[in-house]
Amino acid sequence: MSENHAWWRRAVIYQIYVRSFADGDGDGLGDLPGITAHLDHVAALGADAVWITPFYPSPMVDGGYDVADYRDVDPRFGTLADADSLLVHAHELGLRVIVDIVPNHTSDQHxxxxxxxxxxxxxxxxxxxxxxxxxxxxxxxxxxxxxxxxxxxxxxxxxxxxxHLFAPEQPDLDWAHPEVVKEFHSVLRFWLDRGVDGFRFDVAHGMAKDLAEPLRDLGPGQVHHKIVGDGWEGDHPFWDRESVHDILRGFRQVTDAYRPPRVTVAESWAALDRRALYTRPDELHQAFNFDFLGAGWGATALRATIDRSIALAETSGSAPTWVLSNHDVIRHASRLCLPEGADHERWLVSGGTQPALDPAAVRRRARAAALLLLALPGAAYLYQGEELGLPEVADLPVDVLQDPVHRRSGGARKGRDGCRVPLPWSRTGPSYGFGTGPGWLPQPDLFGALSVEAQSEDPDSTLSLYRAALRLRRTQPPSAHLSWNPSAPEGVLDFTVGALRCVVNAGHEPALLPASPPPLLTSARLPEAQPLLPPDTAAWLHAQLPGR
Structure with a gap:
């Protein structure tokens, strides 16, 4: 493995949601041996690292984000020896391993x-x-x-x-207490000593609270939490408080004591300009870019978010991150195809019955979005299954839903189970190769045709597109500079990063491409008669650099 200390600045990190990646023991639940057995898929895809969601002992009220013991592995997921084996095998494949730490709250069983x-x-x-x-x-x-x-x-x-800012079974910790700080620094060292390459900190914007007496109400109409948008007005009592940065500096001091230094990543739903503060030189290395995830499918909004993200990353000395899907939001293959005028924030986490979507449109737009994501400067995070073009499973029976978002809303919100359905590895079988029997959530019939087995044999598949894009990405010299084509037509994103030019048609009319040289890669077959880029299509081309 390369010892480049700044590998994360341009890395492709593949998120593994443990319960749904691969079932190694046939109990219907994904586990660490299942991950280890399928890491070759991630390596062959071309990723640089994996980020693994919590696998610690847990009552599983919130999918493992209610941790009862931060220094062990839940028996449903394996053992500490299985965790060690996973780390060894990942490193043999050239993959680094980032693990989740949940510091805002514990399980009530802790x-x-x-x-x-x-x-x-x-x-x-x-x-x-x-x-x-x-x-x-x-x-x-x-x-x-x-x-x-x-x-x-x-x-x-x-x-x-x-x-409890989340489920009642997830009591919040008081990070003003020195024992809390000491304990989590010890937890980080426990996993660092076992060989992990970094941490993703859950709810990094929520650990610090204003607990001065008397505690203050937010009052009628005040925002208690947000999914996307401009954050919270003024001095919020428990989100994005200034004192959270001292906690993050402490984490960074722990990880920087190891060689090579390990990467630290914030999950923060703070506003974009506030989020840049989380990646100052003495704090964390990266913060997830949820503004990009929530921008929808429109050239104007996407360009504005891209420009602002790059500019703010430069002010903090970090590199931008780009993410389209994760275990908390509707899969982007479906989300980006919501009808025009839909309330995008409402649909970011499922709020009701999702409208029927055209499968061809879902596939087309998801593939174009993939080339956009992977062309941008900085780090890209991929959520398991997006390389297969998996859509949101919007019609799960109510009796199988497990997300506390669904339960706590009295059924008004469907929750996040639709993006957590187990992966399909083979064309057939009781769980399409996820395990030897049915998985913990049912998979739709279309998953067989979208499986890794089916797509590996198809040069035009979404999996083949991701593999080709990541191969090309690796050949490109690193560049943090993005320049826009000022003559791009309305609805078209046309930019150059280093030697690569990316053109994405997010509009409604075909866009003209250069007649030569031919594109390096396209998200769909282009008309042969003339160099046109249809709507919802993307292309990678050689950049016309000065002097060429």
Whole structure:
């Protein structure tokens, strides 16, 4: 493996959602041995690293993001020995491994929280956010709302309330407590010593809270949480507070003590200009670019987001990141094809019945978006299955839905299970090769034709397109500079990064391409009679550099 300390600046990182990648023991749930057995797929794709979602012991109330023990592996996912084997095999394949750390909250089954419940008024409660209620203890301390719906406070038998910004089974930690800081620094060293190459920090914008007494209400009509947009107005009591940056600096100091230095990544839903603060030289290396994910499919919005993302990354000395899908949002193959005028924020996390979409349009636009993503300067994050062009599974039966977003909304929101359906590896079988029996969520019939086996044999498949794009990307000299073609027609993104020119037709009319030389790669077959780029199509070409 290269020892380039800044490998992450232009890396392609492949996200593995453990439960849904590959089932190694036939219990219907993905696991670490399943990942290890299929890492060759990721290496053959051309990725530089994998990011693996939580595999720690957990009651699985929130898919593993409710952690009961940060230093072990849940028996459903394997053992510590399996984690070590995964790391060894990934490194043999030239893949680095980034693991998830969930520092905002623990599971209510964590030993610390169990101790806090057992000792009313004891010192263990200071590690969490316990408060007395109002109205003689009968009502929550504040009007704060949970991201998953309902109040952000849960009452315990002795009458106190604890804060949970997510599910009630996910009590928030108090990061002003020195024992919390010490414990998580120790957790990082535990995994660094085992050989991980970096960390993705969940809810990095939420760890610091304003807990000065009396706690303040947000008041009617105030924003408690957001999916995309401009962030929160003013001094919000629990999102994107200035004091969170001291916590991040502490994480960076721990990882920088290792050689080569390990990468640190923030999941932060703060506004883009605020998010740039998370990647200052003494904080984290990267932060996910959710503004790009939420920009929709339109040249004007995409260009504005790209320009702003690059400019802000330059101000912090980091490199931009680009992501279209992950385990929390509707798969972009479907999301980018929502009807014009649809409320994009509403559909970012499924809010109801998704409209029927044309499969051909889904495939066409997803392939064009892939070439856009992979042409941009900086790091690209791929979510498992997007290389297969998997759509959102929008018609899962209600009785199989497991996401707390669905349960806490009383069924009003479908939640995130539709993007978490197990991957199809083969054309046939009870779970299309995911395991030896059915997976934890049912797969639609179309998954057989979209499987890795089926697409590996098709030179025109989406999988073949991703492999070709990543091969070409590796041959391009690194460049952080993007320049736009000022004469691009309306609806067309036309830019150059280094020696590569990318043209994406996000409009409604065909766009003219140069007659020669022929494109290096296109997301769809182009008309032979004339060099036209149809709508929802992208092409990579040699850049016309000065002096050529």
């Amino acid at each position: 030993a610390w929280f169990q101790q806090a419940l057992a000792e009313p008024g004891g010192p263990a409660r200071a590690r969490y956010v316990f408060r007395d209620g109002r109205d003689g203890g009968a009502t929550p301390p504040t009007d704060w709302r949970s991201v998953f719906g309902g109040p952000a406070w849960q009452r315990v038998p002795d009458g106190q309330w604890y804060l």
